[in-house]
Amino acid sequence: MNWQSDRHDVKPIYKQIASHLENQIACGEFPSGSKLPSERELAKQLQVNRSTIVAAYEELQALGLVERKHGSGTKVSSDIWGISYKRIPNWRHIVEQGSLLPNVPLFRQIQQETHHSQIIDLASGELSPDLFPSHFFQELMATKPFTWHLGYEKPQGNITLRETICTHVKKKKQIEVTPASILITSGAQQALHLVIQCLLRAGDAIAIEDPSYFYSLPLFQSAGLRIFLLPTDQDGINPDDVERLYKKHRIKMIFVNPHFQNPTGTLLSMERKLHLLEISAKYGIPIVEDDPYSLTSFSGEPVMTLKSMDQHGTVLYVSSLTKLAASGLRIGWVIGPQTVIERLADAKQQVDFGHSIFPEWISHHFLSSEIFDTHIDDMRAKLLQKSNIIMQALQNKLTDKVSYLVPQGGIHLWCKLNQPVNESALIKEAILHGVVFVPGSVLGSKEGYVRFTFGRAEDDLIEEGIDRFAQALSIAIE
Ligand SMILES: Cc1ncc(COP(=O)(O)O)c(C=O)c1O
Numbered sequence: 001m002n003w004q005s006d007r008h009d010v011k012p013i014y015k016q017i018a019s020h021l022e023n024q025i026a027c028g029e030f031p032s033g034s035k036l037p038s039e040r041e042l043a044k045q046l047q048v049n050r051s052t053i054v055a056a057y058e059e060l061q062a063l064g065l066v067e068r069k070h071g072s073g074t075k076v077s078s079d080i081w082g083i084s085y086k087r088i089p090n091w092r093h094i095v096e097q098g099s100l101l102p103n104v105p106l107f108r109q110i111q112q113e114t115h116h117s118q119i120i121d122l123a124s125g126e127l128s129p130d131l132f133p134s135h136f137f138q139e140l141m142a143t144k145p146f147t148w149h150l151g152y153e154k155p156q157g158n159i160t161l162r163e164t165i166c167t168h169v170k171k172k173k174q175i176e177v178t179p180a181s182i183l184i185t186s187g188a189q190q191a192l193h194l195v196i197q198c199l200l201r202a203g204d205a206i207a208i209e210d211p212s213y214f215y216s217l218p219l220f221q222s223a224g225l226r227i228f229l230l231p232t233d234q235d236g237i238n239p240d241d242v243e244r245l246y247k248k249h250r251i252k253m254i255f256v257n258p259h260f261q262n263p264t265g266t267l268l269s270m271e272r273k274l275h276l277l278e279i280s281a282k283y284g285i286p287i288v289e290d291d292p293y294s295l296t297s298f299s300g301e302p303v304m305t306l307k308s309m310d311q312h313g314t315v316l317y318v319s320s321l322t323k324l325a326a327s328g329l330r331i332g333w334v335i336g337p338q339t340v341i342e343r344l345a346d347a348k349q350q351v352d353f354g355h356s357i358f359p360e361w362i363s364h365h366f367l368s369s370e371i372f373d374t375h376i377d378d379m380r381a382k383l384l385q386k387s388n389i390i391m392q393a394l395q396n397k398l399t400d401k402v403s404y405l406v407p408q409g410g411i412h413l414w415c416k417l418n419q420p421v422n423e424s425a426l427i428k429e430a431i432l433h434g435v436v437f438v439p440g441s442v443l444g445s446k447e448g449y450v451r452f453t454f455g456r457a458e459d460d461l462i463e464e465g466i467d468r469f470a471q472a473l474s475i476a477i478e
Helices: 013-026 039-046 050-062 091-095 105-113 134-143 159-173 187-199 218-222 239-249 270-283 338-352 357-367 371-398 423-433 459-476
Strands: 066-069 073-076 182-185 205-210 226-233 253-256 287-290 315-320 332-335 402-404 412-417 449-453
Touching: 013 050, 039 050, 050 066, 050 073, 105 423, 134 357, 159 182, 159 332, 159 357, 182 187, 182 338, 187 218, 187 253, 187 287, 187 315, 187 332, 187 338, 205 239, 226 239, 239 270, 253 270, 270 287, 332 338, 371 402, 371 412, 371 459, 423 459, 449 459
Parallel strands: 205 226, 205 253, 253 287, 287 315
Antiparallel strands: 066 073, 182 332, 315 332, 402 412, 412 449
16 A cells, blocks of 8 residues: 655544545545455554554544454445545456456566665666666757757657668668668567557467567457467577467467577577578568567677568567667667558557657667767676676575576576475565566466576676575575
């Protein structure tokens, strides 16, 4: 419950809590007949004495708002119309009716924990603040006059930024494209959402990697898609599995994250890339290539994107600036056939009337600046260092207890726990010890795996994070 005591309020704390609960009852947060948290639970949540909650509940009882029965707790009275002039909607029930499903509770819990300053965050899939090009952004905003048009943006996004992206993808990813085939989106995430909403319908079968970031997105289930999993090894998915799935289930689309995959950090091998493209062309199955990480290769060797080898136009290419600059910019893009891009742009226009101009302006200057290349080189070196720190910490603190795939780029490390462990007990202990990670089951794997994101935490906290995890693990396996 979201309540803070107000030190300037002359009302005693129990009355402040009673008023807060009264408001929540009045606005339908607690509908008539619903159960309120137990005295013990609420006292823990609000960090007050249990006697304060007892006094608050007694106050509400005196007002006729709640009924209290020994042994069965406190419930909102069935007759509470007196506190509102209108019939109160049952918001709890209403929020369960929407078509977009919520994130799974475990994922929401982990996300909430990452906001506490004492927690070491080995869970959030983003860069640590020291990797953001903040100086460049500050200088740009202080020195460059902003002259772009402030009206609604074009449905496909700003033309200057799209031209800049054409130059960027040609130079860095060997993708030849014109601005007409690009849509600017709010990160790769919105691109995926639009693809699902506009190009697929309920009942369609799709294939995703197992484990994968896609698995953690309720977007697929919300759209009523039938999801089939493609097992992965150190070289990514096996394209023969795609063919098998197509023959059996007529899959309509394949979603892959071929470079430094989230969560395994693996690269789809060249041989498999070519084979995948062949199968996609043979059966006419579109591939969504989700590629936020390919420029983070630790060796510095460029990787060949599927899109750059796509001779038959079967690949929709998705990328963003989240893992290259800053997640808060919310700039991503889709590259594909013009018909598809126009359809997605029309949907984006319906949803948000086009992109915000300011992140587009900043991203154009960032992508076309002289510092871009040095920033990427610097970032790759720092990510490599972080990955070495986490691997060293795993050796020091968890030898024999875990095995892992050595990341070749990206920001994640996929770790197998060598002994069986109860996942929820582990997560609970880890939070108590002040560290969060993503349990494998959220990403579609069986229990016994965890994803550590080494790109998010600052260098000096990574080892401490693994130390805390090791302590939590030793308690959870007892
Ligand atoms: C593989 C992959 N795709 C897409 C996204 C979405 O990123 P964004 O919307 O910030 O570009 C992420 C974020 O972690 C990711 O790991």
